[in-house]
Amino acid sequence: MTHRTLYLVTCGAPLASRIGDGVRAAREQGWDPYVIPTDAALPWLDGQDVDEVPVLTGNRKPGDPKRTPKADAVAVVPATFNTLNAWANGNANTYPLTTLCSALGSRIPAVAVPFAKHDLAGHPAWLASLAVLRYGGVTIIDPHTGSNSSLSPVESGTGEEVSAAFQWDWVIRNLDS
Known part of the structure; x- marks a missing residue:
């Protein structure tokens, strides 16, 4: 099995509690995962089995070598309102956003x-950002169903339930298509 490099960007929302499962699912399908959490995602990583993979935070210092091989694909699980909008707008002011913007500009599969909850998903920037990312080739997956043709907001108070039912195969399958 040929190993490919996968950047797993994770943001601060309940689904970040499943990133360890994503690491295992990626490895089972021949990916070498690198976890790139936002600052808000860091608390969600506590107690997860991610010690055997690189977890990259913060930007490199001048003169430091590159920390990862070139990505063959990128997955953002979960993508919060803030990160998704910043990514679509080209804001590369953190390491995770720089990684995402570079991937989009390089046309790396993503x-x-x-x-996002209903109130945030109802903001006009949300639909515009989804459209920009889809135009750029990003596959958007519904966290409830795995659909890549429709998307429903997460009802307030159901984040843990949605996260528990989430299937990492939905992500991995779409990386291979």
Whole structure:
């Protein structure tokens, strides 16, 4: 099995509690995962089995070598309102956003699993950002169903339930298509 490099960007929402499962699912399908959490995602990583993979935070210092091989694909699980909008707008002011913007500009295959409540998903910037990312080739996956043709917001208070039912195969399958 040929190993490919997968950047797993994770944001601060309940689905980040499953990133260890994503690491295992990626490895089973021949990916070498690198976890790139936002600052808000860091608390969600506590107690997860991610010690055997690189977890990259912060930008490199001048003169430091590159920390990862070139990505063959990128998955953003979960993609929060803030990160998704910043990515679509080209804001590369953090390491995770720089990684996402570079991937989009390089046309590296990307999958995003948006995780936003109704009030945030109702903001006009949300639909515009989803459209920009889809135009750029990003596959958007519904966290409830795995659909890549429709997307429903996460009802307030159901984040843990949605996260528990989430299937990482939905992401991995879309990386291979």
